[in-house]
Amino acid sequence: MALSKKPVTGMKDILPEEMKIRNYVQNVIKETYTAFGFTQIETPCVENISNLTNKQGGENEKLIFKILKRGEKLNLQTAQEENDVVDNGLRYDLTVPLVRYYSKNANDLPTPFKALQMGNVWRADRPQRGRYRQFMQCDIDILGDSSNLAEIELILATTTTLEKLGFKNFQIRINERRILKAMAAYSGFPEESFDRVFIILDKMDKIGLDGIKEELVKNDFPQESVEKYTQLFAEIQQQSDPIGYLAEILGEYMGDDVKQWMNEIIDSVKATKASDFEIVFDPTLVRGMSYYTGTIFEIAIPEFGGSCGGGGRYDKMVGKFTGHDVPACGFSIGFERIVLLLMEQGFKIPEDSNKVVYLIEKGVDSDRLCEVIAQAQKERQAGTRVLVTRMNKNKKFQKEQLKAQGYENFKEFFKNPLN
């Protein structure tokens, strides 16, 4: 038999229980972000392959599901490489499509534009537990605001959402590409090597400061720079005001405005007196994507090992499409991880209690059937959820099944009415 019952490798069917939780989380996200003035939009799931392979996506560009050309445009005989046979691909994130969207539609959008996107993305990653090749991303982005009000609003909208979903004691870690760079420059690393340094720094969680030192040396970075760099990280850990300390030490490498920029974000968020989370400066935070130009941030939830969302400022991406830079900043919340966690915690959606099952015996005559259907429809109009179904031979088992679905009330309609 050529037909396969299994979903495609690495993708999953969503059963009713999970679907309810997904809908619930989506609704909380949508409502909260709307209260912050974000506006929902959508882009196609399919993008031009050239947009997806233009080095905006980092490692994700290796994981694209590519779409075959169609009709006359496809010529397998003369094809030499992949690019000869594909024209489109499935989007691997929502940021590149958003920037394309904004570049095209900016005239019809307000300034600044606060976008909310909820949509699937695809990555042909190695399948592993809890990680799928199709997954939902929920992003908010603010385009056209060069001030740190964008960062503040993004962080508050995201943390408010997490709180509404019942999460506590989570952490927002925040850093600045300008601080990352200043620390590297101050230590004497040449600018062209920054990205390689940061990739190593990004392993702090796993290998610690000594591991970083070792790996920098192993990668032939000058001993002196490595020493100065790791020393700096060690010193920051001792400071009560690490940003102020860095501003002083790094001097003109960092610029005084960066200190004010960061402090305003952190202090404003703290000023809301949200007690369920903390926001902390983390000079070791790197974030993978090379398109970030300024602030970067990440959510850490203690229940998870890793991050549960993140984002940052990417002021140079719109310019790649239009030739004119537009300031932009975004925050992606880890939708799939949140759903997974709620499921593991046995989270139950409060169900509508006003519901009833009509069980109709087989052989009920046509007139009676009409009456019953009309009655069901009337109950629905009055606001009751009515499931109309045939009465099975094993009625007891059927009712048990229905009770498991949350139905408590039954009305039975027999072939030979008793009354």
Next chain:
Amino acid sequence: MALSKKPVTGMKDILPEEMKIRNYVQNVIKETYTAFGFTQIETPCVENISNLTNKQGGENEKLIFKILKRGEKLNLQTAQEENDVVDNGLRYDLTVPLVRYYSKNANDLPTPFKALQMGNVWRADRPQRGRYRQFMQCDIDILGDSSNLAEIELILATTTTLEKLGFKNFQIRINERRILKAMAAYSGFPEESFDRVFIILDKMDKIGLDGIKEELVKNDFPQESVEKYTQLFAEIQQQSDPIGYLAEILGEYMGDDVKQWMNEIIDSVKATKASDFEIVFDPTLVRGMSYYTGTIFEIAIPEFGGSCGGGGRYDKMVGKFTGHDVPACGFSIGFERIVLLLMEQGFKIPEDSNKVVYLIEKGVDSDRLCEVIAQAQKERQAGTRVLVTRMNKNKKFQKEQLKAQGYENFKEFFKNPLN
């Protein structure tokens, strides 16, 4: 510049105004179908190519977006045909994936299973006005109910949804594959030619009964059969009880249960005294897909030329996956057409009136910023939608823009507070 601002050919960006209407329509659909006991599920957008090209999809199988194999599995050098280089494809409808889903997960689902699906599908159709290569489908299906209660519930759920969306005077047209076949058999067409006869009959709307006659003859069908067949259609038009008439004339070709089956569906729907639409028997209704085995139906809305959704019974498709047939019946509502119509009618979503804009002047000091942000957050917690944004130099224009987005109330925060 290699980056393109345009969406992929035939697909579209969804702007905020349309998005609001789409969300509204989706919510009405979801709420109404839930009140009928349907449960939402989801399948991946990507399916195994073998499932998509197994003759369940009719003409749609020619329109599949196919996905290139990845890594070592892809060998362009030795590839002879498309199937050598693709392993997956984007789904062209929600029915084939649903049946695969049910085949795999039936043990975890209730019987009968009432499924609601809302999701994108893709077809590489020739682009034309109002028709896109990515579009949303909203399907309800009942699996495991062999009785006509399935048809009745599907039709009532769909018509109730249309009424809630404000549509009036629409029509549900209904037919039965068994009647279609009986009429053809009675007229003397051989069974293997039925599908070709029905393809011609399907053109009734466009070419009329005389056109049908002409085209049947042109296709070398026996004159006598063509005569008898078209005569039958002419006669039905005169009848006040066309189903009863056909049951009498067609005799054993049709079977008496078909009459009761159809009348129960029609009478039950009428018994709900829904005044906004009518349900009519249409013996010329064919529906394209060859997988239908029984009842078929279609929505006709006068504002549209063509159909705005449809469906039918397909009792043999689960068996193709599992070897065991399961009765199944579905109804798809024309989501994109509904959205298009509401947009053309200038439909406006009632907006939340409880909202305010905080305009913050550039240069407001850090302490003041913290105060303002905390105040905004407090208002949000009290249920107000608060848009916090920088005050532009041209404040008048900025306010006009914001008013166009529905904001009426403004609070302004200046660098040098007046009070």
